[in-house]
Amino acid sequence: MARLKLKEHVINRDWCKGCGICVHFCPKKVLELDSQEKVIAVRPEDCICCKLCELRCPDLAIEVVTIQTNQEAQTDQTTRMSEDD
Amino acid sequence: MAIKDYIRQRYFPQMWCPGCGHGIILNALLRAVDEMGLDKNNIVMTSGIGCSARISGYVDFHSLHTLHGRALAFATGVKLSKPELTLLVPMGDGDALAIGGNHFIHAARRNIDMTAIVMNNRIYGMTGGQYSPLSGYGKKATTAPYTTIDNDFDVVNLSIAAGASFVARSTAYHVLESIDILKKAIQHKGFSVVEILSQCPTYYGRKNKEGDAVSMMEFQKNTTAKLGSKALEKDPTLIPRGIFVDVDAPEYCQEYDKIVERAMKASQNNRVDQTLTTEAGHTCPTP
Numbered sequence: 001m002a003r004l005k006l007k008e009h010v011i012n013r014d015w016c017k018g019c020g021i022c023v024h025f026c027p028k029k030v031l032e033l034d035s036q037e038k039v040i041a042v043r044p045e046d047c048i049c050c051k052l053c054e055l056r057c058p059d060l061a062i063e064v065v066t067i068q069t070n071q072e073a074q075t076d077q078t079t080r081m082s083e084d085d
Numbered sequence: 086m087a088i089k090d091y092i093r094q095r096y097f098p099q100m101w102c103p104g105c106g107h108g109i110i111l112n113a114l115l116r117a118v119d120e121m122g123l124d125k126n127n128i129v130m131t132s133g134i135g136c137s138a139r140i141s142g143y144v145d146f147h148s149l150h151t152l153h154g155r156a157l158a159f160a161t162g163v164k165l166s167k168p169e170l171t172l173l174v175p176m177g178d179g180d181a182l183a184i185g186g187n188h189f190i191h192a193a194r195r196n197i198d199m200t201a202i203v204m205n206n207r208i209y210g211m212t213g214g215q216y217s218p219l220s221g222y223g224k225k226a227t228t229a230p231y232t233t234i235d236n237d238f239d240v241v242n243l244s245i246a247a248g249a250s251f252v253a254r255s256t257a258y259h260v261l262e263s264i265d266i267l268k269k270a271i272q273h274k275g276f277s278v279v280e281i282l283s284q285c286p287t288y289y290g291r292k293n294k295e296g297d298a299v300s301m302m303e304f305q306k307n308t309t310a311k312l313g314s315k316a317l318e319k320d321p322t323l324i325p326r327g328i329f330v331d332v333d334a335p336e337y338c339q340e341y342d343k344i345v346e347r348a349m350k351a352s353q354n355n356r357v358d359q360t361l362t363t364e365a366g367h368t369c370p371t372p
Contacts, residue, residue, distance in 0.1 A: 014098060015097055015098040017098065017102075017103035017104075018103060019103040019104030019297075019298050019299075020104070020297070020298070020299055021104060021109075021298055021299055021302065024299040024302075025299075025302070052260070055109075055112060055113070055116065055260045055261065055264075056109055056112070056257075056258075056260050057108070057109075057112060058099075058101065058103075058104065058105055058106065058107070058108020058109045058111075058112065059097075059098055059099065059108055060088065060089075060092065060097070060108070060111075060112060060115075061098075
């Protein structure tokens with residue numbers, strides 16, 4: 001099955017207000033706030049590219065840049081985590 | 086197109102407080118527009134006054150930042166003069182249902198094709214945390230230090246009763262669901278109401294001891310349930326989420342076009358009648 005692979009987390013430090021929503025709701029605890037209360041990716045190797053941090057960021061400050069591991073076309077939805085309760 | 090192509094980057098970072106749910110609604114709305122592949126030159130966003138209304142400044146669509154509560158009235162004007170445009174009308178809870186309550190119910194009654202997004206954070210944030218008609222009974226606010234005694238509106242039931250042909254509810258926490266619902270609401274031909282529960286950690290959260298943005302979002306997750314889910318069946322006190330109404334009903338602009346056609350036909354007939362009478366008058370002079 002085609003999978004998305006992480007390239008990098010692009011974080012706009014000028015826009016991030018350190019609310020911690022992405023840090024708390026990351027299913028793999030990839031993100032943390034640094035000493036300046038800005039988000040950083042401390043465990044990028046654990047990232048599963050669900051992009052929930054990107055979608056829930058009120059400041060549009062984080063972007064999960066991905067690459068496809070094979071040529072099969074794939075939409076974002078297939079790798080998205082379930083947010084159901 | 087990337088999300089950044091739909092915003093006016095020069096106004097960022099946006100002015101909302103850290104963790105404000107309105108930013109998440111903006112995020113969801115941009116993604117809905119992006120996934121639908123809409124041309125930003127065909128979208129008009131009108132907004133009123135309040136924290137929520139500032140959203141129209143951040144999007145790179147045609148935008149109108151208008152009078153308090155009157156976003157829907159301006160949107161109606163735009164839509165009637167240019168029905169081919171897509172109208173997005175984000176409003177706060179007070180903007181939509183206190184100051185703009187009358188505009189809201191009548192836009193719903195007319196079933197005019199636009200998407201009203203009620204960004205419900207249950208408080209007037211910008212002016213210092215006064216309680217709103219959606220705060221609910223027994224809540225604290227700057228103007229209700231000993232709790233409110235006002236009951237709140239149920240936006241969903243109100244919209245259904247007023248005649249909206251698409252009514253849905255989601256939360257800032259359920260962002261994927263919000264994107265999905267917003268897409269359907271924009272596609273829907275007629276008046277669509279999407280209530281998105283949002284968090285105001287600065288006023289509502291602080292006054293009501295609901296903690297920071299994260300715990301308010303946990304609260305959204307734990308106190309709501311999808312329509313038709315087992316969780317909702319087991320505990321009916323949970324707030325239902327999902328699409329409540331999605332029906333086809335005569336749309337206002339289309340009906341208006343029909344009236345124009347009818348009036349043109351009638352005036353044409355009148356003209357023909359008049360000419361006939363005048364001609365008759367000429368050909369048959371009275372003796």
